[in-house]
Amino acid sequence: MSETLVDRYDALLIDLDGTVYRGKEVVPGAAEEIAKARAKGLGIRYVTNNASRSPQAVADHLVELGFDTSIDEVSTSAQAGAAMLAERLPKRSTVLVLGTKALEAEVLKRGLIPTDTADGAVAVLQGLSMDLGWRQLAEAAVAIRNGALWVACNVDVTLPTERGLLPGNGSFVAALKAATDAEPLVAGKPATPLLQQAAKDLQANRPLVIGDRLDTDILGAVNAGMDSLLVLTGVSTAAEAQALPDEQKPTYVGADLSVLHRLP
Incomplete structure (x- = not known):
């Protein structure tokens, strides 16, 4: 049998929005192509910059869309x-949490105490919440200026929605940068912790990062020293990929996830 792309790797680290679904619609064929990769023994991990939903909510959404998956x-x-x-x-x-109850739950799971005030906070963890306002940002600014460790879950400036691009977590991170003259540590793509932890959890030696955005998914793979596949079902285009410096280009470009079962 001819070699296929999945034969070169032991795990797939897969982005969500724009890669396996677009809003509430599944990218055609995505569930089937991932199922075939799993059947060949590859580890599967859905890796998302979204910090507002719990892992269980993400898994439930994928199952509703026809994916055979679980919180693991x-x-x-x-x-x-x-x-x-x-x-x-x-x-x-004590950690000042800017974000949803799902983000607070992750803090509690790690044995840390979430709070909504700067008083006593030794760290700030920032994720997107649709209810985030000036008062919460002001508390975070006070904590950061007092020396609190600051971690941003992601720095995505925009959030794709049915109404178009809206402010993402990165827009609020930028506001705190301006107010504090500080820089956060970053967990999500294109920083490396999220991808590295996913690969570690799978005990993967040869992971392939798959996504639709050059500035997060592919750059994250480059930063983590991992191979990558850009799929053209979301934001970035083949022309944009081709225009990048060689060291920032994706390893592969494909129209969609069906390229996993052949060579691009």
Whole structure:
């Protein structure tokens, strides 16, 4: 039999929005192509910068869309961000959380104490919440200026929605940067912690990162020293990939996930 792309790897680290679904619609054939890769023995991990939903909610959404998956195959930037804090702080340290209840839950799982005030906070963990406002950003600014460790789950400036591009977590991170003259550590793509943790969880030696965005998925793979596949079902185009410096280009470009079962 001829070699296929999946024969070269032992795990797939797969982006979600724009790669396996677009909003509430499945990318045609995505579930079937991933199922075939799993049947060949590859580890599967859905790796998302979205820090506002719990891993269980992400898994439930995928199942609703027809994917055969579970919470064990989901890695979020909320998990990666909480893990970064747990590596750097003593147990039961107080963390000011900017984000949803799902982000607070990840902080609690790591033995840390979430709070919504700067008083006593030794760290700030920032993720996107649709209810985030000035008062929460002000508390975070006070904590950061007082020396709190600052971790951003991701720095995506925009959020794709049915209404178009809306402010993403990176827009609020930029506001705090301006207010504090500080720079956060970053958990999500294109930083490396999220991808590295996903590969470690799978005990993968040859992971392939798959996504639709050059500035997060592919650059994250480059930064982590991993091979990558850009699929043309979302944001970035083949022309944009070709225009990049060689060291930033994806390893492969394919129209969709069907390229996994042949060579591009």
